[in-house]
Amino acid sequence: MDGGIGLPVTRRDAPGKVSGDAQYAADFPHAGCAYAALTTSSIARGRIVRIDTAQAERAAGVQMVLTHRSLNEGLGEETFAMKGGHMQSSFLPLTSDEVHYAGQIVSLVIADTQEQAEAASRLIAIDYDAQPASASMDDGDRVEKPLESKSIDVGNANAALAISPVTIDATYVTPAQHHNPIELYATSAEWREGRLLVHVPSQWVMGTRMGLATIFGIPAEDVHVECPYVGGGFGGKATILPHTVLIAMAARRLGRAVKLVVPREAMFTVGSFRPATRSRVRLAAERDGTITAVSHEQAGQSATIDHVSFAVTEVTARMYASPNIRVRESTVATDVNTPGFQRAPAEAPGFFGFECAVDELAVALGMDPVALRTKNEPARDPVGNLAWSSRKLTECFARGAELFGWSRRTPEPGSMVAEDGALIGYGCATACYPSASGPSAARIRYSADGVCIVSLSAHDLGTGAYTVMGQIAAEVLGVPNHLVRVQLGDSTLPSGIIAGGSVTTSSSGSAVHVTALAVRDALLRAAGGGELVDGFVVSPDGSRRPATEVLAECTSGFIEETGVWKPDSISDKQMQNGLAGGMAFSSALGKYATYSFGAQFAEVRVDPLLRTVRVHRMVGVFDCGRIINPRTARSNLAGGMIWGASFALLEETQIDRKRARFANTDLAGYHFSTNADIGEVVVEMLDGSDTLANPIGTKGVGEIGIVGMPAAIANAVYHATGVRVRKTPIQVEDLLV
Amino acid sequence: MQTLDVTLDVNGRTHSLQLDPRTTLLDALREHLGLTGTKVGCNHGTCGSCTVHVDGRRQLACLVLAASAAGRAVRTIEGLAAADGTPHPMQAAFVAHDALQCGYCTPGQIMSAVSCVEEGHARTDDEIREYMSGNLCRCAAYPNIVAAIADVARAA
Known part of the structure; x- marks a missing residue:
């Protein structure tokens, strides 16, 4: 058994990725393909009063120019993901003369070649009637809108804050950020006899299929979304981006395949992004470190065109045992493209402020930050009094502190100095991410040649799903790893789940598990009873024969089963909707409170004069339930931690407030970690299956890695310098005080 | 359309192409030769995903015009494995x-x-x-x- 659960099986998709054979969306050939180029609005709000496309239309090779004047097709009603639809935004560009945000698509040129399309797109002349606009939630005219349904009150936090001997009251801000996957957004669309074939990088091929079918008024089976590999998703490719609809429409009108590769600059506005946040955190404690009140009020940036909220406080409210808890959420509408999911959408920004405040409380108490967290570890969910399905946060901190060498830390800021004179800072923070799941199907064919094919329309964004799904089947069927094949990322396969919210392994992995059990049972029935042990059928009389021998006796030469799994809290109706491509998730709060946890540590080195910050090393210890593949899980968690380091020190989509637009819209201006920015990264995962979460005992892995890291680094910077920076990214000028 | 006759030597094979003079080496590889192993990530030399070897040195294919690569030895990811398919x-x-x-x-x-x-x-x-x-x-x-x-x- 070399390919079962818990083994560090080599990534199944790696050979194709290192050879260049793996085909991403823009790599699929389409015969006779035309190429598209976008133009986007230069103003942030107002109307298009004149658009002159004559020159562009006359340019060499141009086949079509689409603007709001030419787009008058009756399209089916679709809305954006947070209203139950599949689109990134409820607003489809080119459907009116209105401009709602800077960088909105205002025309699409289609020509015989890429070069012709790009050249012609520059010939389009547009006059606007520009109206005042705000792209920053800090602009003076913006209004904070409370979301009362998100409020939580336990006891009386305000009263406890008023009488407790030690209190913290601080406000923390995080900026807008962009996913910036290395793979650009790209869409190729082709119609063949009324059926639509789309190649698009997608974290949700079934949702994309359903949405496009609705928009174009055709049956879902007539839409084929093929996307075996995604070149980085991080939430940005979870929904249908508007240009995919426009490209499909252009392809239908032209009767020809059309391909668009979105330029990096336009990536900032034709998709979504992580909205800015502002968190006020108040904490109170007795002098011995017993927390008496937790209060977290978060305001998040939203859009004028679509209301978007990522409520983190329902998670932070559950971090510490406190008799008094008060959380509030609000949003601030701005004139920007609709924000969306970006890796740990609520948790990454929300835990920055919250876990920095816990560090500030530790300093105020004169207490070790690990000890403070451990002392206030809640035995049950402090809001709803639910039992945890599993919560090994204290063990995470104990093991993390040991791995990191936390005991070497001297608490006084600036008290640790490296040989080269750099100031050393040690910091830590808690990470947590809700472990949800949803319905999924899977198909497994086990053939007489020993090959086992696992097929489902889930996705491998680099997360390891190709490897993990096969391991789950191999575990049940005892198939050697080299005979396992996995097919993902194609809407013609049995319905997998959206790759979002860290749900893939728990949901689609559970579906593969129950399907493998069905194949095993069918195999044993065909064998006339017995047990399946390491690929052999062992009869009640003790005789053994290879499973492949039984399969060879089946008329078809294989056994194939399609199975479905859903969490208990999801109804059959919700399941059907989910399998068809709708959104259907269980909550982390059901019979139990189900979350992944982590303890994260950082050592920074700060130049005493220049105040540059380097992340010297990071340690993360996680409780994510059962780990199917420690190799791919470790890479995923380490990648998340490096995202956290980027978040803390580098990432910010800067806003030109006067012109209400994003300013640094390329990879020269938008910084994230390069190889030279990252030192040692140590990841450990605690053993332990959480079978209260699902039958395979897993919790989410994909997002928790980032969650605690920004605060751990900010807390380390404080420890190195004595300067408390309550914003990200932490930059040199913040430390020149 | 004005075109140029460009002969490219890619992974030891010679390809004669008629290209728009504006065509980058990256687009020539991907869109004209079907060598899509070389990826496009930014089109302005900031991400490195289009790195190829030109006369043995690493270069960003998005910043090289295809015509200027004529007569030079271009190697892409598809040309890295040994002739028998053994990975590099x-x-x-x-x-x-x-x-x-x-x-x-x-x-x-x-x-x-x-x-x-x-x-x-x-x-x-x-x-x-x-x-x-x-x-x-x-x-x-x-x-x-x-x-x-x-x-x-x-x-x-």
Whole structure:
């Protein structure tokens, strides 16, 4: 058994990725393909009063120019993901003369070649009637809108804050950020006899299929979304981006395949992004470190065109045992493209402020930050009094502190100095991410040649799903790893789940598990009873024969089963909707409170004069339930931690407030970690299956890695310098005080 | 349309193309020769995912006009394995060290990594980090990329 659960099986998709054979969306050939180029609005709000496309239309090779004047097709009603639809935004560009945000698509040129399309797109002349606009939630005219349904009150936090001997009251801000996957957004669309074939990088091929079918008024089976590999998703490719609809429409009108590769600059506005946040955190404690009140009020940036909220406080409210808890959420509408999911959408920004405040409380108490967290570890969910399905946060901190060498830390800021004179800072923070799941199907064919094919329309964004799904089947069927094949990322396969919210392994992995059990049972029935042990059928009389021998006796030469799994809290109706491509998730709060946890540590080195910050090393210890593949899980968690380091020190989509637009819209201006920015990264995962979460005992892995890291680094910077920076990214000028 | 006759030598094969003079080497490889292993990530020389070898040196194919690559030896990720299909040691090391996640930047990383070792810029981990920082990896497989390159450099 070399390919079962818990083994560090080599990534199944790696050979194709290192050879260049793996085909991403823009790599699929389409015969006779035309190429598209976008133009986007230069103003942030107002109307298009004149658009002159004559020159562009006359340019060499141009086949079509689409603007709001030419787009008058009756399209089916679709809305954006947070209203139950599949689109990134409820607003489809080119459907009116209105401009709602800077960088909105205002025309699409289609020509015989890429070069012709790009050249012609520059010939389009547009006059606007520009109206005042705000792209920053800090602009003076913006209004904070409370979301009362998100409020939580336990006891009386305000009263406890008023009488407790030690209190913290601080406000923390995080900026807008962009996913910036290395793979650009790209869409190729082709119609063949009324059926639509789309190649698009997608974290949700079934949702994309359903949405496009609705928009174009055709049956879902007539839409084929093929996307075996995604070149980085991080939430940005979870929904249908508007240009995919426009490209499909252009392809239908032209009767020809059309391909668009979105330029990096336009990536900032034709998709979504992580909205800015502002968190006020108040904490109170007795002098011995017993927390008496937790209060977290978060305001998040939203859009004028679509209301978007990522409520983190329902998670932070559950971090510490406190008799008094008060959380509030609000949003601030701005004139920007609709924000969306970006890796740990609520948790990454929300835990920055919250876990920095816990560090500030530790300093105020004169207490070790690990000890403070451990002392206030809640035995049950402090809001709803639910039992945890599993919560090994204290063990995470104990093991993390040991791995990191936390005991070497001297608490006084600036008290640790490296040989080269750099100031050393040690910091830590808690990470947590809700472990949800949803319905999924899977198909497994086990053939007489020993090959086992696992097929489902889930996705491998680099997360390891190709490897993990096969391991789950191999575990049940005892198939050697080299005979396992996995097919993902194609809407013609049995319905997998959206790759979002860290749900893939728990949901689609559970579906593969129950399907493998069905194949095993069918195999044993065909064998006339017995047990399946390491690929052999062992009869009640003790005789053994290879499973492949039984399969060879089946008329078809294989056994194939399609199975479905859903969490208990999801109804059959919700399941059907989910399998068809709708959104259907269980909550982390059901019979139990189900979350992944982590303890994260950082050592920074700060130049005493220049105040540059380097992340010297990071340690993360996680409780994510059962780990199917420690190799791919470790890479995923380490990648998340490096995202956290980027978040803390580098990432910010800067806003030109006067012109209400994003300013640094390329990879020269938008910084994230390069190889030279990252030192040692140590990841450990605690053993332990959480079978209260699902039958395979897993919790989410994909997002928790980032969650605690920004605060751990900010807390380390404080420890190195004595300067408390309550914003990200932490930059040199913040430390020149 | 004005076109140029361009002869490209790619992975030891000669290709005669009629190209728009504005065509980049990247688009010639991907859109005209079907060599889509070389990836497009920014089109302005900031991400490294289009890294290829031109006359044995790493170059960004998005910043090279196809016409200017005429008569020069271009090598792409598709030309890295041995003739019998055996992966290049750097390709094998990337698999062995899990030095990739989504895989999109990987061809560029590998082409750059091969050069990094050949240039003698892989003597220490810190040197590898520095000389590989023109290749962005958003999944952040950096520690494993460094381990893979160090492994190959030690064996070289």
